Amino acid sequence: MSDSLRDELVAVGRSFFERGLSPGTSGNLSVRVDDGFLMTPTNSSLGSLEPARLSRLDADGGHVDGDPPTKEAWLHTAVYAARPDARAIVHLHSTHAVAVACLADLDPDDVLPVLTPYYVMRVGRLPLVPYGRPGDDALATVIGERARDHHALMLANHGPVVAGSSLAEAASAAEEIEESAKLLLLLQGRPVRALTQAQQDELRK
Numbered sequence: 001m002s003d004s005l006r007d008e009l010v011a012v013g014r015s016f017f018e019r020g021l022s023p024g025t026s027g028n029l030s031v032r033v034d035d036g037f038l039m040t041p042t043n044s045s046l047g048s049l050e051p052a053r054l055s056r057l058d059a060d061g062g063h064v065d066g067d068p069p070t071k072e073a074w075l076h077t078a079v080y081a082a083r084p085d086a087r088a089i090v091h092l093h094s095t096h097a098v099a100v101a102c103l104a105d106l107d108p109d110d111v112l113p114v115l116t117p118y119y120v121m122r123v124g125r126l127p128l129v130p131y132g133r134p135g136d137d138a139l140a141t142v143i144g145e146r147a148r149d150h151h152a153l154m155l156a157n158h159g160p161v162v163a164g165s166s167l168a169e170a171a172s173a174a175e176e177i178e179e180s181a182k183l184l185l186l187l188q189g190r191p192v193r194a195l196t197q198a199q200q201d202e203l204r205k
């Protein structure tokens with residue numbers, strides 16, 4: 001039933017790992033299936049996932065089979081609960097995005113300046129979720145509230161989490177966040193021309 005989804009999850013994980021977007025055992029991916037979720041296992045490198053060992057969870061987030069799920073399963077279930085249409089979630093600790101997540105005085109409504117049209121088209125806006133201890137119920141509640149209106153969130157001092165209507169869409173948005181974060185850091189100290197509001201509105205139509 002979900003063999004092709006399993007293969008896709010493994011392929012996307014390997015692609016992230018090989019490009020340095022999921023250092024060590026960081027980063028986790030999930031997809032919604034008919035009766036629950038497929039998720040990357042705990043302590044696994046995204047570069048060496050095995051289709052048959054992916055964690056399968058029921059609709060309530062309970063472990064059904066496969067290896068035990070990522071310790072960040074709470075993050076995925078909080079976003080899925082808030083976004084019934086979400087089919088996939090990508091969460092990365094990609095270097096430039098995490099660097100931005102550690103900056104002081106971020107705009108809580110959109111942590112990245114709108115530098116390129118692709119950011120507007122693939123991400124839209126990226127609100128900040130204030131720092132909380134990973135796994136804390138209060139943090140999961142805040143994430144759920146913000147995820148209702150936004151498919152992409154930046155967790156302060158942690159990294160981005162992105163929901164999509166497909167794994168490819170969520171992966172593409174997560175990559176766009178990483179690239180936009182890299183641009184922001186490259187441009188630090190230089191005068192920057194961001195897209196005007198009218199130019200952004202034209203893309204959001």
Ligand SMILES: [Zn+2]
Nearest residue numbers: 072093158159
């Ligand atoms: Zn994380």
